[in-house]
Amino acid sequence: MKEKCGLFAAYSQKGSDVVPNVVMGLRALQHRGQEAWGLAIPNAKPFKRRGLVTDNLEESLPAVDSMPSRVAIGHVRYSTAGGTSLRLAQPLQIDRKFSIAHNGTICELDSLTKKISEDFTLPTNCGDTMAAGYRLLQLLQANNWDWYHSIEALAKELIGAYCFLVIDNEGKIYAFRDPKGFRPLCIGWHQRSKSYLIASESCAFGVMGAELVRDVSPGEIVCLSRSGMETKIFQRRERSAHCAxxxxxxxxxxxxxxxxxxxxxxxxxxxxxxxxxxxxxxxxxxxxxxxxxxxxxxxxxxxxxxxxxxxxxxxxxxxxxxxxxxxxxxxxxxxxxxxxxxxxxxxxxxxxxxxxxxxxxxxxxxxxxxxxxxxxxxxxxxxxxxxxxxxxxxxxxxxxxxxxxxxxxxxxxxxxxxxxxxxxxxxxxxxxxxxxxxxxxxxxxxxxxxxxxxxxxxxxxxxxxxx
Ligand code: SF4
Missing domain, CATH: 3.40.50.2020 (Rossmann fold)
Structure with missing residues (x-):
């Protein structure tokens, strides 16, 4: 599985519905993936559609309008192996505990899937995002749902390039970027809805009148919640490897x-x-x-x-x-x-x-x-x-x-x-x-x-x- 996609997340500190902004952000990241798109809010099955965000938007809007939320994550997908199946479109819900979206490629999945198979049966050709999601779930269960500790442990096992967005059922967002910073990920602020934003690229902020705050550093976890934004470096980089x-x-x-x-x-x-x-x-x-x-x-x-x-x-x-x-x-x-x-x-x-x-x-x-x-x-x-x-x-x-x-x-x-x-x-x-x-x-x-x-x-x- 090789994929290279776009991520967008929003958390409104004043409780505004951010779903329209997430859809707009995904539309602005369409150049990163044109096969499928999707979004997830807490405690719900992710919404997914094939093609561009603007394809059949009239049909999608009632479903999107029916999921107002102060917190949401979204994804636009570009893939090869695994095809354009909607099953592999993201965000992916992991055991109804959280939803996850990914930009990058995890290499050498065998050791990861072997560990997961001790507790879960993954479908064949499950892809790297689902594997990383289930391994994160295992680590969370083993670590008493300590997200920082579990993400840090997951990062030690992952080989490859990745930016992840995770949304849990309590309505928190976790974003993390690999320690080499292969793929871009940045933080923005939308003043009108008082929302923190996270996006693969800053072009997604301009379309909604939001501002770029800074990049997520390689090896950094960002958590968005009711209490604002918290961050933690989970691994100091030896050298960066930004994709030229x-x-x-x-x-x-x-x-x-x-x-x-x-x-x-x-x-x-x-x-x-x-x-x-x-x-x-x-x-x-x-x-x-x-x-x-x-x-x-x-x-x-x-x-x-x-x-x-x-x-x-x-x-x-x-x-x-x-x-x-x-x-x-x-x-x-x-x-x-x-x-x-x-x-x-x-x-x-x-x-x-x-x-x-x-x-x-x-x-x-x-x-x-x-x-x-x-x-x-x-x-x-x-x-x-x-x-x-x-x-x-x-x-x-x-x-x-x-x-x-x-x-x-x-x-x-x-x-x-x-x-x-x-x-x-x-x-x-x-x-x-x-x-x-x-x-x-x-x-x-x-x-x-x-x-x-x-x-x-x-x-x-x-x-x-x-x-
Ligand atoms: S520079 Fe080449 S090998 Fe490295 S991440 Fe970019 S496309 Fe892939």
């Missing part, structure tokens, strides 16, 4: 993660590309919409080559606005790419420099290059802000096998970047092609490379404590 992919592609550009503006970091990454590939001749710089737009602005600003919108996403179709990378089925990814339309007048007869945030499978890049050539581009030169992805991610993003990765297929694991550029460029049909290297990536993001996870580029999983 969040900054280049996954997160919303308006978010601020661990003190860094995603928008600014993407712009700087484009500037770094312009420095690395300054000899390329171009008449126009265009972004692959939407996540590469700030990087293309940065490239244009640094190189002095004008920026244009040469590709437009269809915003009106049901699927046009979805993100191709996180669609589980190849057929769906191809269909979405088909609806990136060229603006002929912006590219015809020109040497086009097209900027993308990452290349994982290469499916989108090939289509985009062909689209630009068909629209009359004289040459198509592609530059990519994230270094070659040559190994699977075991920390929550879905590119599961080596053979799916174009950089690995073209050149293996540890090829020299010039050689990778040459081979990948040839495979996708670009006139010239280049990736950022690790030094430029880390400078662009604004975090030392020792504070980033780069396992999908290096193939070294020691930050996850696995080989």
């Amino acid at each position: 992919f969040e900054y280049t592609y996954f997160a919303h550009p308006s978010s601020v993660i661990d003190g860094i503006s995603v928008y600014e970091s993407r712009k700087r990454l484009g500037m770094k590309l312009a420095d690395l590939y300054k000899d390329v001749k171009g008449d126009v710089v265009i972004p692959v919409p939407d996540s590469a737009r700030p990087a293309a602005m940065g490239f244009s600003e640094r190189s002095g080559i004008p920026l244009a919108e040469g590709l437009m996403k269809d915003r009106y179709g049901r699927r046009g606005g979805l993100r191709s990378f996180i669609q589980p089925k190849i057929k769906d990814r191809v269909e979405i790419n088909h609806w990136v339309l060229p603006v002929r007048v912006a590219v015809e007869g020109k040497n086009v420099i097209v900027i993308d945030d990452s290349i994982v499978r290469g499916t989108s890049s090939k289509t985009i290059i062909k689209t630009l050539r068909d629209a009359g581009a004289k040459s198509v030169n592609m530059f990519v802000t994230f270094p070659p992805v040559t190994s699977p991610c075991k920390a929550g993003i879905d590119f599961p096998t080596h053979k799916e990765l174009i950089a690995y297929r073209a050149s293996g694991k540890h090829a020299d970047i010039k050689r990778v550029n040459e081979l990948v460029g040839k495979e996708i049909g670009a006139d010239s092609f280049g990736y950022n290297d690790v030094k430029s990536l880390s400078a662009g993001i604004g975090l030392d490379e020792k504070r980033l996870c780069l396992s999908c580029h290096t193939g070294d999983y020691s930050v996850l404590k696995i080989g």
Whole structure:
């Protein structure tokens, strides 16, 4: 099971109904998961629906309106194995004692499920969230329902990347982030309802007029209750391992993660590309919409080559606005790419420099290059802000096998970047092609490379404590 999702929670200190804000927060985190969504309040079965928050909202609203609560947690899901079954949509209720939602991936589940099997029978293919939930239940029962102690004990057993939200039947929320901080998690404040908020990304606060207070620190537990917010560090980190992919592609550009503006970091990454590939001749710089737009602005600003919108996403179709990378089925990814339309007048007869945030499978890049050539581009030169992805991610993003990765297929694991550029460029049909290297990536993001996870580029999983 690999999943990479969005979390949102709210607790109103003055007793206002927070459920509408949780729905709005999930809507703002939709870029993190588009397969299913759900929310949970104390002492009730979680509410879950397939698809986007806005799909069939009229049908969902009566059910959502019937569960007013001063405290709630929610989840948007993106998964691979296990499919899009509603059974695996979150939050998951654990033995009617609490509900749990998760963003990340827990590796090496066997030892965890073995311990759980002493007390509970888990369904086959139960997934990492359900396993972590039942193990937490066991620890709570063994520790007289001491939440801090039990979460601390659970964290010692978990290998992987995780942010969890738990809501109990007394109406308390517990949020905790792994000690390396792979996935983002932050705290907000909504003045009108006097609510503490917790979200995967700060973009979810802006939509409801709330403010970012701070990040949840790696290795920190946050508890929200009637008495306000309490926090405790359960493990001091040796080093952080923030996912570099969040900054280049996954997160919303308006978010601020661990003190860094995603928008600014993407712009700087484009500037770094312009420095690395300054000899390329171009008449126009265009972004692959939407996540590469700030990087293309940065490239244009640094190189002095004008920026244009040469590709437009269809915003009106049901699927046009979805993100191709996180669609589980190849057929769906191809269909979405088909609806990136060229603006002929912006590219015809020109040497086009097209900027993308990452290349994982290469499916989108090939289509985009062909689209630009068909629209009359004289040459198509592609530059990519994230270094070659040559190994699977075991920390929550879905590119599961080596053979799916174009950089690995073209050149293996540890090829020299010039050689990778040459081979990948040839495979996708670009006139010239280049990736950022690790030094430029880390400078662009604004975090030392020792504070980033780069396992999908290096193939070294020691930050996850696995080989
Ligand atoms: S392996 Fe890559 S995608 Fe996965 S967490 Fe690390 S940087 Fe992010």
